[in-house]
Amino acid sequence: MAKGGFKRRIPLADALDMLAQHGFEIGSEEVSFDCALGRVLAEDVVSEMNNPPFDRAMMDGYAVRAEDAFGASQASPVLLKVVGVTVAGDTVSAVVGRGEAVKVMTGAKAPEGADCVVMVEYTQERDGVVEITVSVPPGKHISKVGEDIKKGDLLLKSGTVLKPQDLGVLAATGNLKVKVRKKPRIVVVSTGTELAAPGEKLGAGAIYDINSYTLSSLASGLGAEVVSRSIITDDESLLEDVLDMKWDLLLLSGATSVGEKDFVPEVIRRRGEVVFHGVSIRPGSPAGFGVVGGRPVFMLPGFPVAAVTAFELLVTPYIQRMLGTNVAVPHPTIEGLLTKAVPSQLGRVDFIRVRIEKHDGKISVSPVSAKGAGLITTLTKADGFVLLDAKKEGIEAGETVEVYLF
Known part of the structure; x- marks a missing residue:
């Protein structure tokens, strides 16, 4: 030897x-959130703000008091005085009083006094008066402060591999720096x-x-x-x-x-x-x-x-x-029926390269013919692999196996 x-x-x-x-x-190290895609969080991330940070209109239409539109229909419309217009980004808007409405655009701050938004499709405005033909309940089409995220909420756990949507939630809450594993x-x-x-x-x-x-x-x-x-x-x-x-x-x-x-x-x-x-x-x-x-x-x-x-x-x-991530085989899996028996020996784990085919809704799993560990094409021809447990002496044809997909 x-x-x-x-x-x-x-x-x-x-x-x-x-x-x-x-x-x-x-x-660990601290990086800018927009450079953190694929990085692993080294600590929990908690929101320091509410999102949305204000009551927000979720539709184009008219912000009103729900009680003023109660009973409205096409046969019996309700008429309200339009006292202002608010678009996304406006910091000040008119206050909605009894019998009044404010025209709002999606994303705009909901006016004080209003508790719902009537979609523009159910309205018609003439000469400063809006005709409403549908009744809406309080809260309809308004996203309340903190409805998505409340201050203090746990956003992302330590060990999370940051995905594009995770960067989005960091942006939404102003978390500009994150601590990640080196x-x-x-x-x-x-x-x-x-x-x-x-x-x-x-x-x-x-x-x-x-x-x-x-x-x-x-x-x-x-x-x-x-x-x-x-x-x-x-x-x-x-x-x-x-x-x-x-x-x-x-x-x-x-x-x-x-x-x-x-x-x-x-x-x-x-x-x-x-x-x-x-x-x-x-x-x-x-x-x-x-x-x-x-x-x-x-x-x-x-x-x-x-x-x-x-x-x-x-x-x-x-x-x-x-x-600091989860210890697991990092491949998606699929189950199928083995088409050919695979022998092994007790105490050894076998890495079996396999191909997958679908017939009549059933998934068949076929071992790739391999004459040795030096043939790289046995990997390129394979769709994935099966791990044969050390406690088994083989797998019989027709058995259900779990395939880790490449």
Whole structure:
């Protein structure tokens, strides 16, 4: 066995427990709300004002006293004196007294004395008098102060990943600054003397680097900041240089198994601690995790599908904890019937790539034929994946399975 090789594979559940015990705090920062899309709140946000901040007309029409329009109909209209006009943005409007009305536009401040708005469709104005042909109850078409948001209301909870509508509620309440979790600074490195950057001329035995691009994209999608993406040859001194860089989380792919060139675990062990190496997952079993200088390092397999699997199962929950978000598989799910049996072994979690088809309203789930973890097209041909539980020896054809959609 090569140096740094693993003698056993620990259960995925044990690996996740170890990761939870080796969390890494990245702190928080204050940013402008309009630059916070996709960021994670580091504290609750409470409204400091009412919204709307005044009684607001919700329709074009006439603001009146409901009792003055009581009994109005087309056969027996009510006539009211128009004493003013108010549009959105006006700070002062006429006061509505008995037998009076004020013409209002949508969004305008409701005039004092009025308790409802009659839609313009049920009115006709002539010579300063409006004819009303419908009766309306108090409060109709008026949004009261604080109807949407009251001062002191909890708007957004800590851990919320801010969406466009969340920025809207921040704008509506004047919360111009928000405290968010800092983005973890991630360095991604593919190891392998055989690797070349896409676009370079390939020499004999060379292949293009895949993993640094897929892993960087996965990390960015979770809200992390990839500060460096690179390739290094199978040279321990180059890895030592990477370990001396500034980063919050390091993702290494390749050189993590038990071959003569698989030097990564040994270097991590020499510079810090290997917490675990070897996980009972397929593909991705050579994955490992270590700590160097108090900072977390993931050792991921070199085969592209194995690297993605290990990222989904191990790195994703770790980054979610760094950001303070819910720890969960970040993919929508759908259920369907498996078309073909999938064997496995007890104690191992299998990452099964699948295609989805719909026939007569039923959803069928078909495993993508895979001859190995090095075939990246088995991911591009798949619609998602099924996680086969470690407590099962397989899944029979016809069973209902949950699919995580890409």
